[in-house]
Amino acid sequence: MPAVFHRVDSLLTLIAAKAAIQVLRSWTGRSLMIVLALALAPPLFAAATPDLEEQTRELAAELRCVVCQNLSVADSPSEMAQQMRAVVREQLEAGKTPEQVKEFFVSKYGDWVLLRPRMTGFSALLWVLPYVVLILGVITALWFIRRWVAAKKSHGPVAGPSASAAQMRSEFFKENFARPDPEDSSPRASLLRERARLQDELNELDFDFQSGKLSDSDHIALKQEIEAKTVAVIEQIHALPPKAPAKPAPTEKSARGTDTAAGADRSRLRRWQLVTGAVFLVVFGLALGVMLTQSVRPRLSERDTMTGDFLTGTRSTNSTVNAALAEGKTAFAHREFPKAIEAFKKVLTADPDNPEAHSYMGYILLQAGHGDGALMAFDKALSQAPNLPMALWGKGMVLYQDKQDFAAARGIFEKLLSLVPPGEERNEIAKVLAEIPAGGAQKRTTAAPSSSRQISGRITIDAKLKAKVEPDATLFIIARPAGAAAGPPLAVKKVDRPSFPLDYTLGQDNVMMQGTPFTGKISVTVRLDNDGNPVTRGPGDLTGDYKKNPVEVGAKHVDIVIDQLTQ
Amino acid sequence: MPWRRLVITLAIIGPILALLAFGFTRDARYITSPLIAQPAAPFTITLFDGGKLALEDLRGKAVFLNFWASWCPPCRAEARDLEAAWRKVKDQNMVFVGVALQDTDGNSMEFLKEFDVTYPNGKDESGKIAVDYGTWGIPESFFIDPQGRITYKHVGGIRAALVIAKLEEAAKGIVSAQEGKGDYQPIR
Numbered sequence: 001m002p003a004v005f006h007r008v009d010s011l012l013t014l015i016a017a018k019a020a021i022q023v024l025r026s027w028t029g030r031s032l033m034i035v036l037a038l039a040l041a042p043p044l045f046a047a048a049t050p051d052l053e054e055q056t057r058e059l060a061a062e063l064r065c066v067v068c069q070n071l072s073v074a075d076s077p078s079e080m081a082q083q084m085r086a087v088v089r090e091q092l093e094a095g096k097t098p099e100q101v102k103e104f105f106v107s108k109y110g111d112w113v114l115l116r117p118r119m120t121g122f123s124a125l126l127w128v129l130p131y132v133v134l135i136l137g138v139i140t141a142l143w144f145i146r147r148w149v150a151a152k153k154s155h156g157p158v159a160g161p162s163a164s165a166a167q168m169r170s171e172f173f174k175e176n177f178a179r180p181d182p183e184d185s186s187p188r189a190s191l192l193r194e195r196a197r198l199q200d201e202l203n204e205l206d207f208d209f210q211s212g213k214l215s216d217s218d219h220i221a222l223k224q225e226i227e228a229k230t231v232a233v234i235e236q237i238h239a240l241p242p243k244a245p246a247k248p249a250p251t252e253k254s255a256r257g258t259d260t261a262a263g264a265d266r267s268r269l270r271r272w273q274l275v276t277g278a279v280f281l282v283v284f285g286l287a288l289g290v291m292l293t294q295s296v297r298p299r300l301s302e303r304d305t306m307t308g309d310f311l312t313g314t315r316s317t318n319s320t321v322n323a324a325l326a327e328g329k330t331a332f333a334h335r336e337f338p339k340a341i342e343a344f345k346k347v348l349t350a351d352p353d354n355p356e357a358h359s360y361m362g363y364i365l366l367q368a369g370h371g372d373g374a375l376m377a378f379d380k381a382l383s384q385a386p387n388l389p390m391a392l393w394g395k396g397m398v399l400y401q402d403k404q405d406f407a408a409a410r411g412i413f414e415k416l417l418s419l420v421p422p423g424e425e426r427n428e429i430a431k432v433l434a435e436i437p438a439g440g441a442q443k444r445t446t447a448a449p450s451s452s453r454q455i456s457g458r459i460t461i462d463a464k465l466k467a468k469v470e471p472d473a474t475l476f477i478i479a480r481p482a483g484a485a486a487g488p489p490l491a492v493k494k495v496d497r498p499s500f501p502l503d504y505t506l507g508q509d510n511v512m513m514q515g516t517p518f519t520g521k522i523s524v525t526v527r528l529d530n531d532g533n534p535v536t537r538g539p540g541d542l543t544g545d546y547k548k549n550p551v552e553v554g555a556k557h558v559d560i561v562i563d564q565l566t567q
Numbered sequence: 568m569p570w571r572r573l574v575i576t577l578a579i580i581g582p583i584l585a586l587l588a589f590g591f592t593r594d595a596r597y598i599t600s601p602l603i604a605q606p607a608a609p610f611t612i613t614l615f616d617g618g619k620l621a622l623e624d625l626r627g628k629a630v631f632l633n634f635w636a637s638w639c640p641p642c643r644a645e646a647r648d649l650e651a652a653w654r655k656v657k658d659q660n661m662v663f664v665g666v667a668l669q670d671t672d673g674n675s676m677e678f679l680k681e682f683d684v685t686y687p688n689g690k691d692e693s694g695k696i697a698v699d700y701g702t703w704g705i706p707e708s709f710f711i712d713p714q715g716r717i718t719y720k721h722v723g724g725i726r727a728a729l730v731i732a733k734l735e736e737a738a739k740g741i742v743s744a745q746e747g748k749g750d751y752q753p754i755r
Contacts, residue, residue: 066703078755080669083695108701109601287584387644419640420640421638470651
């Protein structure tokens with residue numbers, strides 16, 4: 001009994017004791033009634049409460065925990081299941097019947113919430129089908145048993161006039177009876193050959209019957225006929241004096257050879273049937289086993305389905321990818337980078353868009369000093385999972401420490417901060433964010449001429465257009481060679497979900513065609529694009545340009561105000 | 568005839584296997600909610616600013632009801648979108664209501680402050696509202712028409728444009744048969 005009921009029980013006992021003292025003092029009838037009522041109350045209360053508890057537990061056991069994998073509300077330790085149990089108890093206490101409580105949950109979650117499907121509609125099949133299959137199975141089994149019994153009966157002894165029943169039975173069922181020498185032409189040998197021929201005929205008859213070519217009645221009649229002949233031959237053999245050798249007739253030899261070949265064929269056919277049946281059963285069992293194990297495994301991610309790619313064709317959750325991913329992570333944790341690279345490559349071969357593998361590759365490249373490669377890997381990961389924290393962290397670190405693009409790094413860390421719930425990780429992000437120096441970018445330590453090969457400035461938005469900014473818009477900072485109003489840009493920088501004012505830099509790293517020098521005079525424009533596609537230009541996009549275009553590469557304070565609305 | 572036996576065997580086993588295969592590809596949680604086109608369950612919550620809000624009092628307005636928690640990353644991802652959508656429609660006959668689930672008051676209020684959420688938000692203390700709305704993953708959003716009927720349900724993160732579009736449909740009483748899906752976090 002739960003502690004709370006013990007407490008209530010004790011409290012009532014205490015009250016009863018106090019009332020008893022009162023009775024001893026006054027002995028009035030009224031007090032006696034109180035004592036009786038209170039003395040009876042605890043057992044009554046104790047009898048009612050476990051009932052409710054038991055009823056709640058029983059009902060909860062029939063409801064599915066909606067946040068678990070195949071667990072009932074009664075068995076699940078989750079907070080949601082506790083809340084559902086509380087609702088069940090509350091409704092039972094309010095006087096609802098178990099059926100009404102179940103109906104309540106069905107009206108909220110659908111039939112799925114019931115662990116025991118209903119006997120209506122399509123669900124009724126689940127109840128009926130097993131019994132139908134059972135009945136069919138029993139009927140089939142009985143049919144086979146009947147046939148076997150019939151076959152055994154037909155093999156029963158057919159007593160001859162001059163042989164004892166036991167001797168005849170023994171002789172009749174003797175399979176390895178003596179086969180005569182082919183050269184032997186004695187009467188015994190002829191009879192033995194006839195005996196063998198009849199035995200083969202009998203086997204053939206059984207085979208025809210089992211393969212459905214003969215009806216029951218025909219089978220029994222023919223069998224009895226052959227058996228009678230066999231018995232007659234056996235009797236003749238028994239009646240003969242000890243053998244005298246003789247040469248066999250050539251025609252008989254040929255007949256015996258044909259019979260033997262036919263018997264071997266039938267034997268092969270039976271073996272083939274047995275092997276096929278066994279293979280089918282094994283394949284069926286394996287298929288069912290795989291399905292079941294796939295269905296009860298835990299989900300690997302929020303996007304994962306119950307069966308992964310087994311039946312649905314979804315990518316990235318098959319066992320090879322998961323195994324390689326796990327192997328790569330372990331190797332990465334042990335700093336065995338060549339092994340980790342191999343594993344992540346394997347993942348990317350099977351699933352080229354796997355964001356986790358791209359992120360880990362980014363970290364490996366970063367620690368090897370390949371900032372550009374790392375940035376590309378993190379971008380690939382983010383193109384598949386824009387909110388993947390590990391990719392955002394990696395990209396932020398590349399931009400902050402390798403590229404020293406502080407404005408962009410700040411944007412990434414701010415986004416990450418908004419995604420990560422409060423805790424140690426969040427504190428770490430906030431710490432890094434606080435460490436990033438103010439301003440757009442600093443001179444890169446690795447590329448000496450980079451500051452002279454970039455422009456920097458601040459982008460703001462006109463107050464009148466602030467309300468027009470879509471929350472998920474993308475900002476493109478575009479540089480074109482001076483005088484070129486159209487054609488491919490020289491360099492482009494993309495900033496997702498920008499917040500204004502935005503400090504930016506545009507340099508050699510942003511050129512569209514690798515190897516093209518970012519030098520000379522350029523015109524700088526910006527576009528805040530609603531659909532995130534730099535090629536399309538739609539109504540509602542906001543644009544702005546540097547008022548003193550063209551500008552020499554290396555200039556600072558190339559400040560731009562977004563002040564135009566595309567109609 | 569052997570082929571006849573094979574056909575009969577396949578005719579029996581085939582449908583059973585097909586039924587199994589069909590079942591294994593389904594995620595029962597995505598079977599259309601029975602709540603669509605049904606009256607929204609009434610509730611009253613205490614808001615984080617101390618006030619009270621009853622769903623019944625919002626009759627006559629299109630309501631966007633959002634279940635969230637501060638520990639849920641997809642809820643954080645959609646928070647700015649929801650606020651942006653709210654600022655766009657707040658002058659129309661539309662209301663946003665946020666209901667925090669399985670969360671502490673402190674964390675919830677910090678979340679609201681961090682994302683500068685200005686629409687009314689309260690806490691589902693007992694989890695009863697969540698059960699009433701059949702929630703299993705958050706964020707989970709419901710759109711309710713002026714007559715108090717649920718017109719659309721979206722499990723997972725939702726974007727501002729969809730919120731506005733579905734609210735406009737709700738205002739006209741248009742019911743969407745299909746549920747929306749996005750990144751979600753199972754309730755604990």
